[in-house]
Amino acid sequence: MQSPVAEQGHRPPLDDLDDPALYLNRELSWLEFNQRVLAEAHDPRNRLLDRVKFLAITASNLDEFYAKRVGWLKRMLRTDPLTVTVDGLTIGDQLANVIERCYAMCREMDGCWARELAPALAERGIRLVRFEQLQPAARERLTGYFEHAIFPVLTPLVVDPAHPFPFISGGSLSLALNVRHPESGQERFARIKVPQNRPRFVDAGDLRFVPLEDLIAAHVHLLFPGMDVTEWRCLRVLRSAEIGSPGEESDDLLELIESELRRRRLAEAVALAVTGTLAPSRLQLLLEELELGPGDVYQSQGLLGLADLMQIAALPIPELADPPFTPAIPTALQQRTDAASFFNLIRERDVLVHHPFESFDASVVRFIDEAAADASVLAIKQTMYRTSPDSPILASLIDAAGRGKQVAVLVELTARFDEANNIEWARKLEDAGVHVAYGRPNLKIHSKICLVVREEPAGVTMYAHIGTGNYNSRTARLYTDLGLFTADAAICADLVRIFNYLTGYADRLESHELLVAPTTLRYELERRVRREIEAAQAGRPARVVFKVNALEDREFTRLLYEASAAGVTVDLIVRGICRLRPGLPGVSENVRVVSVIGRFLEHSRVYAFANDGAGEYFIGSADLMKRNLDERIEVLVPVRRADLQGQLHDLLELLLADERQGWSLRDQIWTRDPNAAGPGSHAALLGAAPFS
Numbered sequence: 001m002q003s004p005v006a007e008q009g010h011r012p013p014l015d016d017l018d019d020p021a022l023y024l025n026r027e028l029s030w031l032e033f034n035q036r037v038l039a040e041a042h043d044p045r046n047r048l049l050d051r052v053k054f055l056a057i058t059a060s061n062l063d064e065f066y067a068k069r070v071g072w073l074k075r076m077l078r079t080d081p082l083t084v085t086v087d088g089l090t091i092g093d094q095l096a097n098v099i100e101r102c103y104a105m106c107r108e109m110d111g112c113w114a115r116e117l118a119p120a121l122a123e124r125g126i127r128l129v130r131f132e133q134l135q136p137a138a139r140e141r142l143t144g145y146f147e148h149a150i151f152p153v154l155t156p157l158v159v160d161p162a163h164p165f166p167f168i169s170g171g172s173l174s175l176a177l178n179v180r181h182p183e184s185g186q187e188r189f190a191r192i193k194v195p196q197n198r199p200r201f202v203d204a205g206d207l208r209f210v211p212l213e214d215l216i217a218a219h220v221h222l223l224f225p226g227m228d229v230t231e232w233r234c235l236r237v238l239r240s241a242e243i244g245s246p247g248e249e250s251d252d253l254l255e256l257i258e259s260e261l262r263r264r265r266l267a268e269a270v271a272l273a274v275t276g277t278l279a280p281s282r283l284q285l286l287l288e289e290l291e292l293g294p295g296d297v298y299q300s301q302g303l304l305g306l307a308d309l310m311q312i313a314a315l316p317i318p319e320l321a322d323p324p325f326t327p328a329i330p331t332a333l334q335q336r337t338d339a340a341s342f343f344n345l346i347r348e349r350d351v352l353v354h355h356p357f358e359s360f361d362a363s364v365v366r367f368i369d370e371a372a373a374d375a376s377v378l379a380i381k382q383t384m385y386r387t388s389p390d391s392p393i394l395a396s397l398i399d400a401a402g403r404g405k406q407v408a409v410l411v412e413l414t415a416r417f418d419e420a421n422n423i424e425w426a427r428k429l430e431d432a433g434v435h436v437a438y439g440r441p442n443l444k445i446h447s448k449i450c451l452v453v454r455e456e457p458a459g460v461t462m463y464a465h466i467g468t469g470n471y472n473s474r475t476a477r478l479y480t481d482l483g484l485f486t487a488d489a490a491i492c493a494d495l496v497r498i499f500n501y502l503t504g505y506a507d508r509l510e511s512h513e514l515l516v517a518p519t520t521l522r523y524e525l526e527r528r529v530r531r532e533i534e535a536a537q538a539g540r541p542a543r544v545v546f547k548v549n550a551l552e553d554r555e556f557t558r559l560l561y562e563a564s565a566a567g568v569t570v571d572l573i574v575r576g577i578c579r580l581r582p583g584l585p586g587v588s589e590n591v592r593v594v595s596v597i598g599r600f601l602e603h604s605r606v607y608a609f610a611n612d613g614a615g616e617y618f619i620g621s622a623d624l625m626k627r628n629l630d631e632r633i634e635v636l637v638p639v640r641r642a643d644l645q646g647q648l649h650d651l652l653e654l655l656l657a658d659e660r661q662g663w664s665l666r667d668q669i670w671t672r673d674p675n676a677a678g679p680g681s682h683a684a685l686l687g688a689a690p691f692s
Contacts, residue, residue, distance in 0.1 A: 017558050020088030022587070023579045024668065026552055027069055027098045032670055033576040034061045035105065036597045036663055041112050043674070045660075048124065049321040050599075052117055053313035059109060059306035062102060063171065063238060070098060070270050071240025086554045086579070103298055106273075110302045113309070124320065126207045126312070128303075131218040138204050146219050150198060154216065156223045158190040165289040166191050170239030170267070173200075173305050175213055176274070176282065178231040179224050187230075189282055192216060192223065200308035209312070211303065234275040236304045237290060240267045273298045322599055327359035327477070328690045339370040339377075343454060343487075346463050351485040352644045354651070355469065356600060357685045360476030361392070364483060367465055368393050371452040372400035378460070379406035379453040381499045383445050383633075386470040387425065393471050394425055398432040406453075408435040410502050412445045437503045443518070445502060446628065447621045447635040448483075451495045462492035466514075466637040468604040468619055479603040480682075482619045482648075484637050488513070491637060502633065509633075517622055517634035522556075525629075528609045528616065529559050529568075535612055536567035543569040545652050547606040550577040552625040564590040573655050574665075575602045577625075583666045595670065598661035598682045606648055607636065617645050654681050 040046055040054035073095040076083060083091050118128065131139060157166040158179065168174060173194040180187045194200075194213050201209035213234050220229050269290040277299065278286070287293065303309075313321075332351050336342045345351065353363045369392070371377045380400055387394060394409075401407040411426045430436045448467040453460060469481030486492075494511040501509045508519075515521045529544060536542035544563065551557060551572060557579045564570050570591040572580070582591040596602050607618040620636030622628040639645055655662065660680035663672045679687075 017561050017587070020086060022561065022581060022584075023087040023554060023557060024581060025085065025087045025089055025094065025097070026577055026579065027073070027094055028101060029577045029579065030065060030069070031098070031101050031105065033595070034058055034065065036595060036670060037061060038105065038108065038112070040597060041109075042116065047319075047321050048117070048120055049313050049315060049317065052121070052309050053321075055109060055112055055117060056307050056310040056313055058105075059309070062105060062109075063307060064241075066102060066238050066271055067170065067241040070095070070102070071267070073098065074240070074268075074270060099295065106298055106300070109306055110300055113306060114302050121312070124317075126315065126317075127209070128201065128312075129204065129208050129210060131210050131214050134204055134208070134210070138208075142202060142204060142210060142215060143219065145202065146215055147222075150195070150212070150216065151219070151222060153195045153198070154192055154223060156190055156192050158188045159285075160188055165285070167266075168235075168237045168269075168290070169193070170237055170269075171305075172196055172236070173213060174235050174237075175216060175220070176233050176235045176278065176286070177220065177224075177229050178279070178282065180228045180230050182226070182228050189285060190224070192220070199311060200305070201311050207315075231279070233278055234304050235278075235286070236273045237269050238271040238273075240270050269296075271296050271298065273300060273304050275300050275302070275304060325356075325686055327356055327362070329362045330358050331690045333363060333366070339374040342366070342370050343374075343452075343461075343463055346485045347461065347487040350488070350639070350641050350644060352639065352641075352647060353483045353485070354604075354647075354685070354690075355479070355481045355483070356477045357480075357688070358690050360473055363485075364465060364467070364471065364476075365392050365396075365473060367452070367463075367485065368450065369396045371454075371463075372396040372403070372405070374454070376456065377405055377452055377454050379408070380450070381408045381410075381453075381495075382450040382471070383410045383412070383447055383502075384422065384425070384471060385412045385444075385446055385448070386475070387421070387472045388474040389421055389424075391425070391471070392473060394429065397434060398429065401429075401433040406435070407433075408437065408499065408503060410437050410445050410499070413438050435503070442631070444627075444632045446632040447498070447516075449495055449498065449635055451492060451499060461487060462489070462496070463487050464492050464495055466491075466495075466620060466635060468606075468621060479601045482604045482606070484619060484639060484644075486637070498633070498635065513638065515618060515620070515622075515636040517628060517632055518630050521622060521634055521636060522629040525607065526556070526559055528607075528611070529563055531611070532568045532609060533563050533566045535610070536563075540612060541610055542567065543571070543610040545571040545573075545606070545608040545656075546624065547573040547602075547604060547652060547655065548623045549575045549603065549605070550623045550625050552577045552579055552623070553629055554579065554626075556624045556629070560591065561587050564588045571652070571656055573602075573652065578665060581665075581667050592656070593665035594656055594658070595663045595665070596655050596658055596661050596681060597663065598680055600682055602655075605636075606652060608648065608652060615645055615649070617648050619648070651685075654684060 037054055038058040041051045073091060076091045077095060081091055159165050175192040177190045178187055179190045198212060200212050202212055202215055204210050217232050269292055272286060272290060272292055330353050332345060336345050371380050397407050397409060409429055411422050413422050426436050448469060450465040452463040464486050465483055467481060467483035469479055490513045494514040497510050509516060511520060515524045532542040532544055551574050560570050560580060565587055572593045574593055574595055578593055582588045582593045605620055605622060609616040617639040618636040619639060622634035622636055628634050639648060658681040659673055659676040660678050663670045
């Protein structure tokens with residue numbers, strides 16, 4: 001199976017590392033990642049409901065990409081159209097290529113559902129059906145459901161001189177109707193929003209499901225009594241996630257973000273999707289009101305909002321989905337039954353945990369819960385970027401504050417699409433007496449760090465957790481992430497400085513053991529790559545292995561080209577965006593790029609350096625993106641214990657060798673073996689012994 005990246009131009013001169021043809025386009029590279037996710041929906045080696053899940057994820061990913069990146073490109077086209085990216089494309093070129101690629105992916109998703117997954121589900125007795133296809137008894141039951149649970153929620157909105165065109169919220173599904181008076185023949189355009197707080201697919205019994213929009217359409221006469229509804233179509237609008245103005249400031253950051261959230265709801269439309277063909281006059285009305293052009297319209301012959309198929313993917317049919325798993329309790333923690341023994345363990349040695357294969361709740365959640373309840377703990381400090389609405393961690397921090405401990409939480413209010421949840425938690429924390437501070441508008445707090453200060457017989461001792469993922473129990477079962485527990489005094493001292501910088505007032509962020517953005521991280525990573533270059537030039541073994549979500553930064557990509565050309569072995573495990581083109585003679589012959597797509601979302605970041613045989617390993621929150629290296633608070637922590645380094649080494653080698661889930665990038669083409677046998681790295685890790 002192949003996934004071609006759009007051609008970026010000629011083969012570059014081998015001595016010119018600034019040639020735009022060396023750098024893949026950021027937006028198109030991300031779309032190639034989503035194409036690899038979509039490939040999982042096509043892949044018959046996956047169980048059927050898991051294939052439906054991957055189709056839903058692809059659709060959800062594409063919605064978010066369109067809102068974020070197409071919104072940004074359109075904004076840039078208006079404000080700075082002459083901008084040329086490092087790959088040589090103008091903003092206009094990128095926008096045209098991206099829209100074409102997105103529409104092609106939408107057509108492929110439609111086909112995957114209509115020609116592959118829906119028929120396969122039907123063979124197993126799972127069907128999406130029209131209301132009219134049901135037997136009378138089932139129709140009567142669903143009519144009762146409609147009248148009691150749906151009808152009171154609906155608000156029909158008609159467009160006429162007394163009623164302006166209704167606002168259509170982003171991401172919501174609507175019915176667009178043509179309503180005609182039976183006597184005068186006068187016609188009106190009407191819109192009904194399909195409620196998002198009701199199941200999208202209504203259970204009609206016997207594994208049959210009626211799309212909610214079809215159920216509404218079948219009873220639309222109740223909404224327009226005495227009128228004739230001559231036509232209805234589904235439509236869906238996507239709105240830009242780009243809100244606010246660059247450099248905008250406020251005396252109250254929380255107030256600013258709340259204001260921006262209100263503006264996001266009213267943000268400009270960036271796309272319109274419709275089922276079938278709308279009458280030209282109706283389509284023109286929509287385009288005028290939404291301020292869109294004909295090129296912003298996607299016409300589908302099937303379902304809109306395929307992300308809602310996650311409801312079908314979640315059906316409890318064990319033989320059609322991956323078997324459930326129970327995360328292992330890390331071995332080192334199994335015999336530690338109370339807070340004292342838990343902290344004693346961390347003081348004795350560092351502990352490395354790997355989620356979701358090892359339990360987040362039995363390690364990270366327990367660490368903070370024990371700290372909250374332990375009478376010896378004096379203070380807890382933590383960052384919060386994304387968390388769940390029912391976060392047990394934040395509940396423990398509220399409990400800790402109630403017990404009189406000093407608790408400080410750095411809440412990142414600008415975490416995209418999590419702003420409302422973070423604002424709500426910030427208020428709850430403040431009401432409970434927690435010291436709450438916020439990131440700065442131009443410097444997001446993306447680090448995943450927690451510090452516990454404890455009074456012990458030998459004096460005050462500090463304990464830390466530094467991870468690659470968010471403090472979120474829900475995503476910890478879906479994302480692969482790493483975390484290090486340590487009582488290393490130097491590392492904890494660095495964390496004290498970081499928290500003081502974030503809550504206080506200083507113009508300099510100091511650290512000695514941790515690599516911290518935006519101060520030392522870029523320099524220290526680049527210095528270590530250059531050390532490998534010097535080793536290779538001297539004829540010694542030299543290698544770097546990076547596992548990241550994205551390689552987007554131009555300068556770092558250029559440095560990796562230099563390393564490859566010097567003879568350094570460069571192994572990259574990149575989930576999403578990758579600007580680098582491996583396999584170019586004399587430039588990137590020594591580079592291997594692998595992307596692992598499977599049951600879990602690869603989210604951990606690992607940086608490994610050969611270092612003349614004295615290997616160096618770091619884990620943390622930072623990707624190789626300009627924003628992570630220069631514009632956010634990011635933290636990488638060294639992993640120094642030899643056995644833990646060995647575990648990271650084995651993990652990286654497992655991912656690099658994965659033929660079942662691993663895709664390889666060669667120049668500009670992503671490929672994998674569609675017939676590869678074996679369990680894949682995720683299945684192998686589920687069956688492996690715990691890390692610690």
